[in-house]
Amino acid sequence: MKGFFAVASQEIIAQRRVFLAAAVAAAGPLIAPLLKEPRSNSPAEVRLMAAAFLAFAFAAALSFILGGTALGRDVSGGPLGFYLSRPVRGSAIYAGKLAGAWAVILLAPAIVLLPAVLFDLSLWRSWFGSEVGSIAAAFVGATFVLLAMGSVANLAIRSRSAWVGADLVALVLWIAAMVSIALPLAAAQATGLLQGLGLAVAAGCAAALLAAGGAQVSIGRLDAARGNRVRFAVLWGALFVVAALSFGYVRWLLSPSPRDLVRAAVGSAGSGPWIEVEGAARRRSGLTTSIFFDIETGRYVRARTGRQGAAVISRDGSTAAWTEPSSIWPDGPQDVWMCRLSGAKLERVHTPISTRLWNLEISPDGSIVAAVGPDSIGVYSLATGRLLGAIPQASGDRFFNRVTFPGPGRLRLFRVPSAGSAPWLEPFASVEVADFDFTAKRLITRATIAPIRRPFSLSFDEAGERLIAWERGSSLSLFDAATGRLVSVLANAGWDSASRAFLSDGRIAIGETSGGAGRVHLYSCDGEPETVLETGSAGILRLGGEPVPGTLAIAAASESSPMTTFDASLLDLQTGQIQPLGRHLEPVAARLRWRLPNPAAGSLATLLFSRSDGALLRLDPATMKLTLVLGNSEGKANVPHVP
């Protein structure tokens, strides 16, 4: 360490003129307000801005110059012999030089900045007070990387050897490798992870540059050819190790298993064992991932990563389709992928379909997908990628689009046309129902449901022939989706919350709470009130599906808040009897209805329950016992207490 400190202090002494120059430059910002009458800035702002600019310029110029001279010239030319003739290790020579130069680079801008900061301390605090630590850390890191880069670049150029050409080739290859490694994260819009990776790579680069310079000095010493070989080997060896580690890290980030997902949302096929699990991946900064999972065998297919795009399973459970970004740009085109879930071997197939889209729907038999995008709604053959038909989208249509496949060759659209640029601010909306015959390339408008008070949501029955519209104020109305006819007003405002479900016998169930108690209202197929079943005290009540026909899964919570956990029960629709299933459980089907038709009674979607710790459980309707499908079997210990 004696040698390191001697070299570092000598470097600082050698660069003492820089401090003098910084002191002279520090006077500049103080007189800056006098030079020109500021128009929109106060003198204090002008002083601080000038000082910050000068300090930045000083730091950048010094990093560049000292990297080239103190660390480039002095450790490759004659002075290196001077240091090597002393009892100082080669690594201490380089590290001492680097530390000395770095100290000069950090101190000189501080000298430039200090008078202005002291002059206008309160303004400085208001500008940077809370972020001064992170700004300083970024500044320190950036100057270090610049210095090390300047040093190694200068060493390479000074060598005037063929290794400079090899350096350039390696640089191009390395940049290409890093870009290809980072692209999937950029495409997944994983900004936080990209920033983390960028910081780690910058740190790795700095370490590699430092090691390369140190190795050139301590191993190459005065043998220039050997020094160049060593520098090249260490620098690019280390940088490609950084690239390999980044590659492995990104691969790991993008490869979570279903068990790595937390707070999973679950989608299900109408039949078969496959579900779609979506959630934030553990230890991956919450990178949203979607995975198709076979709850019988544990097999899974990883689908999209990131918040954009969609993943769907066909109603017959035979086919999964999802989207992956084909570029790094937000709202750019998405490629459609598919996987046949019924085969012995699960194979991810990249279809030729690539389009800008927000939502993807798949036909019940898994042969056709409809891509709902900002410009058009396209219907494609999933097997061939052929465009079967497309409907242009008007700009106002983009804010609400639901599509279903009511029969062969037909796509049913529920759209909310709007002429305004901010339709969500308009008090009322109308839902246009249209059938698109993509065989005949004909669009037939069937009905318009209006007016609906915003905000609203729609629930469809399994066939897509009836829908319930929920409007602000808890008004619930039943419509004939084919004609747009208002069939019945199920409830008017007055309920604290309302949840709805189409039952297997065609009836309608509405769950509501008011006065601290929960009730399930049963209606006939035409929306005529039949009976009301009390479910006990509850602040919010949600309806799931029917695990067995005539028994409805419900979830009740004491209050409505983002942290609320539910207790699940089974409600016998005939007798009103309630059988508790477990605490901190919620039927998966209670959250499905916003995107899928109502699940059929006894289908997998009606048997799944999500626990508040993210675990997924399956109900055995014969024994009424729950078994763990995904997640931590000990998870209940972590569940927060619900009074």
Place this chain on the structure above:
Amino acid sequence: MSGVEHLSVASVERLTVRYGRYGRNPALSGVTFTVPRGSVYALLGRNGAGKSSLMRCLLGQQKPASGSARLFNEDSWKNRARLMARIGIVPEEPDAPPEMTAREVFGFCRKLYASWDGKGVEDRLSRFAVPTGVAFGRLSKGQKAQVMLSAALGHRPELLVLDDPTLGLDPVARKAFFEELIGDLADRGTTVFLATHDLGGIEGIATRVGILKAGKLVLDDEMENVKARFRRIHYGNDISVEREAWGTELDDFDAARVRARGWGVEAVVSNFDEVTFERFRQKAGVTDAEASAMSLEEIFLAVAGEAPPPDAAGRRAAVKGATS
């Protein structure tokens, strides 16, 4: 450890250094020698003979292709930093950072050496009127050399290594440099290893001499022995048909150089002794034979200056060709 190793301060063994692509150009080929403790070893050689490569290897500044270089019986490549505490070095080109003043150079050295003799260094510089507050890059060559010598001697090294330290100095500065060196050696008995072209300067100082030629050590001996066994021999030649050639009469000597002159033959031999010379004088055809002592410069020129004479078979072939 052998007795010789114990007494040696520096040694190289089968040292080979190669340059160029795939190491095709050897700068040193299997060089072996030892610098005994207390000696002043002068390494001589023409430009490009490999002196600087050898110096760098010996000081741990360059790794040899094969062989080893040792200082105080330790591998100098592996233990360079530790060994430098016992060594003072004056390089061929004064290499202190140009922006440092002499005072800063010594301040830097003071931090690194426990036994730094600051007063001795200042006294030395004041004797030569070297300004200590001027940037090193602005000093004259002689002043730079004195600063480097002072920095090399300041920590009382056991071994002083000088790589052509008087290169480019005028005769006065050269004389002053060597006087300073002699004075210091007399005071301390420091071992010195120096490479130089200044043969006159070191003739009275060196106790051992080595000559490198084209990367090979062609001479390595005590100075007294070298002076004793190298002689220039002049003789008239009645043996060969052509007076410009010579025959086998020199076969008893190791001739470093032979030239046929109009008046006879001039030869430099490296194994001169009186008995052999007397026998040589008695040979038929050898007339007016005389042997004279040689200066170190003459010996160097004879050994390193020209291509070696043809071997005995070559000479016989030449004689045969001349007589037929």
